[in-house]
């Protein structure tokens with residue numbers, strides 16, 4: 039059994055992962071802070087200074103893809119909920135995802151769009167583990183069956199049907215104590231005309 043954690047696509051444990059984690063913590067606290075206006079303005083200046091240093095360190099392609107060769111892909115983005123893959127048997131991926139305060143929708147539950155974002159991300163990763171070809175999301179059907187908590191890990195399973203030419207149907211569930219919270223059915227398609235760098 040291989041573990042995607044050992045994939046060269048994973049930036050876990052790198053200084054860039056630490057930077058992404060610190061940024062996620064910042065996003066969560068900005069969401070919830072009761073800080074007074076004067077200090078908020080001072081902190082905005084400090085954060086702007088950090089952003090300037092990162093921008094001046096250069097080397098992206100102006101859409102945020104820093105590493106499109108071997109190495110981490112997309113992982114420096116801090117929008118997606120963090121998920122950990124615990125098992126991967128070449129067909130089925132299982133692990134946990136935690137929706138953060140940043141992903142809060144209403145009344146203590148995760149935002150439906152954040153759940154869709156996570157679903158696209160985990161199915162995209164599954165697709166990438168299954169095939170060298172760069173498939174893209176053609177269709178994502180998310181069914182919200184029960185509220186997803188914020189701040190607590192939730193169990194997920196993602197799996198694939200057999201490929202049908204360039205098409206592959208992928209599925210995922212989120213569950214808590216054996217109760218299905220969300221079910222997802224996605225269609226990923228390898229483009230007829232491969233996109234440069236994708």
Ligand SMILES: CCCCCCCCCCCC(=O)SCCNC(=O)CCNC(=O)[C@H](O)C(C)(C)COP(=O)(O)OP(=O)(O)OC[C@H]1O[C@@H](n2cnc3c(N)ncnc32)[C@H](O)[C@@H]1OP(=O)(O)O
Nearest residue numbers: 047048112158159162163174175176177227228229230231
């Ligand atoms: C550790 C780090 C990991 C890193 C992990 C990081 C993961 C990030 C993952 C993010 C993934 C994304 O968000 S990707 C970004 C969001 N998606 C996109 O931007 C895709 C935009 N759409 C497209 O580019 C295109 O429409 C494609 C590629 C989906 C399809 O175009 P095409 O290649 O021209 O396909 P085409 O010949 O028309 O159709 C091929 C077959 O697919 C079917 N088909 C095509 N589209 C659809 C559709 N929407 N719904 C149903 N069926 C469809 C057709 O009927 C046909 O079936 P038949 O007649 O053969 O039976």
